[in-house]
Amino acid sequence: MSRRTLDDTLTFIARVDKASTPAEIADAVVDVARPLGFSHVLAGIIPIPGMTAEQQISNVVLHRWPKAWSERYFTKGYLFDDPTIQRVNASTEPFLWSELEPTYRNTPAPTRVMGEAREFNLGCGFTVPMITLNGQTAGFSLASERAEVPSVLRGQLQLIAMYAFARALGQKYKPAPVNLTPREMDILQWMAEGKSDWEISVILKVSEHLVDKIARQLRAKLNATNRTQTVATALRHNLIR
Amino acid sequence: MIHIVTAENIGSYQYEMEQAYRLRHNVFVDEMGWDDLRKPDGREIDQFDDGRALHMLYIEEDRVLGYQRMLPSMRPHLLTEVLPHLCEGDFPVGPHIWEWTRYCVTRQHRDRGRILSPVGNLLLSAIVEWGLASGVQKIIIEMNPLWLLRLVQLNFRVTPLGLPQQIGKDSIIAVTAAFDRRTLKKLQEVRGNVVPAVVAQPEADQRLRA
Numbered sequence: 001m002s003r004r005t006l007d008d009t010l011t012f013i014a015r016v017d018k019a020s021t022p023a024e025i026a027d028a029v030v031d032v033a034r035p036l037g038f039s040h041v042l043a044g045i046i047p048i049p050g051m052t053a054e055q056q057i058s059n060v061v062l063h064r065w066p067k068a069w070s071e072r073y074f075t076k077g078y079l080f081d082d083p084t085i086q087r088v089n090a091s092t093e094p095f096l097w098s099e100l101e102p103t104y105r106n107t108p109a110p111t112r113v114m115g116e117a118r119e120f121n122l123g124c125g126f127t128v129p130m131i132t133l134n135g136q137t138a139g140f141s142l143a144s145e146r147a148e149v150p151s152v153l154r155g156q157l158q159l160i161a162m163y164a165f166a167r168a169l170g171q172k173y174k175p176a177p178v179n180l181t182p183r184e185m186d187i188l189q190w191m192a193e194g195k196s197d198w199e200i201s202v203i204l205k206v207s208e209h210l211v212d213k214i215a216r217q218l219r220a221k222l223n224a225t226n227r228t229q230t231v232a233t234a235l236r237h238n239l240i241r
Numbered sequence: 242m243i244h245i246v247t248a249e250n251i252g253s254y255q256y257e258m259e260q261a262y263r264l265r266h267n268v269f270v271d272e273m274g275w276d277d278l279r280k281p282d283g284r285e286i287d288q289f290d291d292g293r294a295l296h297m298l299y300i301e302e303d304r305v306l307g308y309q310r311m312l313p314s315m316r317p318h319l320l321t322e323v324l325p326h327l328c329e330g331d332f333p334v335g336p337h338i339w340e341w342t343r344y345c346v347t348r349q350h351r352d353r354g355r356i357l358s359p360v361g362n363l364l365l366s367a368i369v370e371w372g373l374a375s376g377v378q379k380i381i382i383e384m385n386p387l388w389l390l391r392l393v394q395l396n397f398r399v400t401p402l403g404l405p406q407q408i409g410k411d412s413i414i415a416v417t418a419a420f421d422r423r424t425l426k427k428l429q430e431v432r433g434n435v436v437p438a439v440v441a442q443p444e445a446d447q448r449l450r451a
Contacts, residue, residue: 135356155405
């Protein structure tokens, strides 16, 4: 039993390693969690209090969650009343949502959030708290109308959560590819070596006006406001030889 | 900075090794409550601290602030002797696989606000630097599963050897973690410099590096 669970987990890890989009990762998660009854997954960095709905949504890295519920949840700021979020901030042990029920039974706000989630077929859930390399708190939740997690499988779900989350996080924050022309690349290299527009124009035997124009193109492409930031961003993108 | 101590140079590290054994006792027995390891003299030494063990010490102004031990997988080690039930298949064994144990950092130099502490980063970097130079590619780790995300984010390729198990009040999983240049680069990026972590090691290892 346990050996098979490990093999399933290793197969899952191999599949996630090959996945190239968050949607493929979510597919892999739902496939491996379906036998337990789960059909939805949501994972992200836990927002800090005061963040707008847009900021909260931008923290999500995996989303296979009822859309209507997500919209309602984020626009109404339910996150800050959500008892599962409170638990993720307080403890690193994975938990079933049903285990939290006694902690909020007589408090209206969390009772409403969990009650409304049930109306969107998310009555039963399992959440894995995580801590990222930067020290941020993160959560990974599986949910559906009805599911069961035998205690021996909690560890498996914890592993699945961490691999899926790490992979999705890596994809989300991978710098978007920047395509530069050969001329832009040339000028960028000289900029990285600290040459001025005039010096570059002499080296490349072109007009200073052209160098200035291309430097501005580079700023736009790399979303930078000045020369230093252009070079720093280019370094991060591995564009400097 | 990190000093590597083996049978070859342990003679010149007596004072530091004494501190290392006491640090191990402070952290694992007094703090984490691993009572099986308790020793009347306050020095935590076990059957694996033999001539084949490789110690890595983080030393600052003669004080040992961090420690970890590497054991060759070709000889008995914790996974095979003490925690075999954490490994469901064959034990990972080979000259390129070593086991990482007894990682500890003094309380004052630990992770602040849950970020990997500079001492922790240097200890991990030391494993990767040493491994890349000596042909070691993979380490066996028994750890809290919470560490898994960080290791993956640091570009270790982590493979579970079994599922997490409850041992006392701790959840623990055995994994192998393979590393390469990308791992070293990521660790350097996180600590913001490329200065080598290892500053001293036995002659034999230096010859290996040259």
